Amino acid sequence: SQKIEQNSEALNIQEGKTATLTCNYTNYSPAYLQWYRQDPGRGPVFLLLIRENEKEKRKERLKVTFDTTLKQSLFHITASQPADSATYLCAHQGQTGANNLFFGTGTRLTVIP
Amino acid sequence: GAVVSQHPSRVICKSGTSVKIECRSLDFQATTMFWYRQFPKQSLMLMATSNEGSKATYEQGVEKDKFLINHASLTLSTLTVTSAHPEDSSFYICSARGRGSNNSPLHFGNGTRLTVT
Numbered sequence: 001s002q003k004i005e006q007n008s009e010a011l012n013i014q015e016g017k018t019a020t021l022t023c024n025y026t027n028y029s030p031a032y033l034q035w036y037r038q039d040p041g042r043g044p045v046f047l048l049l050i051r052e053n054e055k056e057k058r059k060e061r062l063k064v065t066f067d068t069t070l071k072q073s074l075f076h077i078t079a080s081q082p083a084d085s086a087t088y089l090c091a092h093q094g095q096t097g098a099n100n101l102f103f104g105t106g107t108r109l110t111v112i113p
Numbered sequence: 114g115a116v117v118s119q120h121p122s123r124v125i126c127k128s129g130t131s132v133k134i135e136c137r138s139l140d141f142q143a144t145t146m147f148w149y150r151q152f153p154k155q156s157l158m159l160m161a162t163s164n165e166g167s168k169a170t171y172e173q174g175v176e177k178d179k180f181l182i183n184h185a186s187l188t189l190s191t192l193t194v195t196s197a198h199p200e201d202s203s204f205y206i207c208s209a210r211g212r213g214s215n216n217s218p219l220h221f222g223n224g225t226r227l228t229v230t
Contacts, residue, residue, distance in 0.1 A: 009154075032216045043119070043206045043221030044157070051216075089156060093216065100147060101208075101219055103157045 003027070004092060004104040012110045013080055021075040021107045023090035030092035033073045034101070035064055038087045044103075047088075048075075080111045116140055117209050119222025126197055126229055134192045134225045136207030142187035143209035147219065148180070151204040163190055197229040 007022040023033065032051045036044035050057045050066045050073065057064045063076040077084050090104045116139040126132050136146060145164050149157040161177075163169035163184035171177045179201075181193040190209075194201055204226055208219040 034218060041224065043223045046218035049216065049218060100159055100162045102159060105156045
């Protein structure tokens with residue numbers, strides 16, 4: 001079965017630096033990947049979606065890449081701020097054409113002032 | 114736009130009782146709703162997918178007789194945890210998707226913290 005893994009359970013970085021989070025998947029290549037942010041005790045909030053035919057997607061200080069050869073997506077936050085501290089989750093659909101969404105294990109990011 | 118409201122945010126119940134959690138899409142029609150469960154420091158585990166007017170599709174290992182899902186309208190889905198036990202204590206989160214493609218983002222409620230004593 002498909003597994004989706006995020007390499008670090010936790011990541012601490014200094015304010016102003018770029019945070020890079022990794023999402024790896026096994027088996028089949030999803031048609032797209034989504035990234036969400038989750039704050040403690042809250043539901044996830046959608047950030048970005050990237051399709052398999054897109055190499056890179058940007059939104060303000062966020063950048064996502066998708067490498068189907070490496071079976072990996074990278075999520076970057078540039079000029080990080082303490083307010084960026086949260087858990088970041090990657091997600092993909094279950095199978096081609098399926099309408100459900102499965103989540104990775106998440107990476108808890110802490111930006112230190 | 115695309116607000117999902119989930120109630121209650123917290124509930125404490127005694128073992129053996131049933132608890133109902135509501136999930137409402139406030140400003141859009143949710144053709145599909147999803148129920149997730151999250152244990153501390155773990156990711157979201159999909160429990161079931163429900164389409165309006167039809168029976169929910171449960172993920173492997175999720176007891177459909179224990180976790181009753183009703184999606185009676187395009188704006189409301191409910192999850193009832195029947196005969197709750199302490200091991201059912203968890204964070205339950207619903208999400209909804211409106212009309213459109215299957216890869217459109219999900220909109221999540223803020224979750225329900227269930228504690229069974």
